[in-house]
Amino acid sequence: MTAVSPGRTPEYTAEPAVHLRDLNMVFRGAGGDTVALKDATLSIAQGEFVSLIGPSGCGKTTLLRLMADLITPTAGELLIGGQSPAQARQERAYGYVFQSPALLDWRTVLGNVMLPLDVMNTPKAARQARAHEMLRLVGLGGFAARYPWQLSGGMQQRVSIARALAFDPGLLLMDEPFGALDEITREHLNGELLRLWQETGKTVVFVTHGISEAVFLSTRVVVMTSRPGKIEGVVDIDLPYPRNVETRESPRFFELATRVRELLRRGHGFDADD
Numbered sequence: 001m002t003a004v005s006p007g008r009t010p011e012y013t014a015e016p017a018v019h020l021r022d023l024n025m026v027f028r029g030a031g032g033d034t035v036a037l038k039d040a041t042l043s044i045a046q047g048e049f050v051s052l053i054g055p056s057g058c059g060k061t062t063l064l065r066l067m068a069d070l071i072t073p074t075a076g077e078l079l080i081g082g083q084s085p086a087q088a089r090q091e092r093a094y095g096y097v098f099q100s101p102a103l104l105d106w107r108t109v110l111g112n113v114m115l116p117l118d119v120m121n122t123p124k125a126a127r128q129a130r131a132h133e134m135l136r137l138v139g140l141g142g143f144a145a146r147y148p149w150q151l152s153g154g155m156q157q158r159v160s161i162a163r164a165l166a167f168d169p170g171l172l173l174m175d176e177p178f179g180a181l182d183e184i185t186r187e188h189l190n191g192e193l194l195r196l197w198q199e200t201g202k203t204v205v206f207v208t209h210g211i212s213e214a215v216f217l218s219t220r221v222v223v224m225t226s227r228p229g230k231i232e233g234v235v236d237i238d239l240p241y242p243r244n245v246e247t248r249e250s251p252r253f254f255e256l257a258t259r260v261r262e263l264l265r266r267g268h269g270f271d272a273d274d
């Protein structure tokens with residue numbers, strides 16, 4: 001919560017972190033058009049943790065790339081914190097975490113986290129201090145001098161999260177960051193990410209194939225379907241905090257996971273007892 005001095009009116013930011021209305025993305029190719037996203041409408045409030053889940057090819061990465069201004073929609077409205085995606089990109093309003101950590105092997109862990117800061121016109125000591133702070137935030141304070149190839153896959157992905165946080169963006173876009181990790185490591189990193197989200201108050205949009213991961217992490221789960229890619233439904237996740245191992249074993253967790261699964265099956269065209 002933001003501290004407010006006595007007598008001052010608090011400044012509320014009612015602007016959604018992400019707002020899309022009737023958003024469409026069609027890829028045109030020699031073999032025909034692909035409707036990657038059809039009439040998607042969604043509003044994500046500041047500070048939410050929203051997961052996108054759905055079968056391969058339903059447009060999850062496309063939606064994330066649209067938010068990051070890496071591609072331009074063919075139709076519809078998309079605003080990031082009230083701005084166009086291009087403006088948001090210019091102002092470094094978001095950090096992007098890719099499926100694979102994409103670290104530079106010849107740079108130390110600290111050097112990798114500092115990479116996006118190198119373009120800044122600030123003294124090296126300040127940039128180093130910021131990178132150290134981000135490494136501490138992801139639990140890698142003691143690994144600054146190591147090289148990426150000396151770390152496990154999960155640790156490398158944490159370095160890439162620290163790098164995405166370097167500019168202190170309000171919005172974190174994460175594309176299946178833990179998809180390549182074993183179940184136990186993933187569950188551990190889910191807990192770490194939740195802690196980080198609660199500590200920093202950032203808005204997170206998180207792509208995953210995992211129902212448990214989506215339910216555990218999110219305030220809302222957006223279920224998508226393919227051909228054409230569209231939003232099938234949204235499930236509010238009302239699990240209490242702190243969320244931990246017991247959360248995953250609670251009846252409510254099971255109910256919510258079942259609800260997400262039903263929506264996914266409906267999108268696939270399966271009947272309830274298939």
Ligand SMILES: Nc1ncnc2c1ncn2[C@@H]1O[C@H](COP(=O)(O)OP(=O)(O)OP(=O)(O)O)[C@@H](O)[C@H]1O
Nearest residue numbers: 027034035036055056057058059060061062063229
């Ligand atoms: N640059 C591109 N050119 C042409 N078609 C594309 C391009 N990018 C994505 N597509 C198509 O758009 C559709 C949605 O792709 P997208 O990568 O967004 O799906 P996804 O849900 O993220 O899939 P996955 O879970 O496998 O990562 C797919 O049919 C894909 O082939």
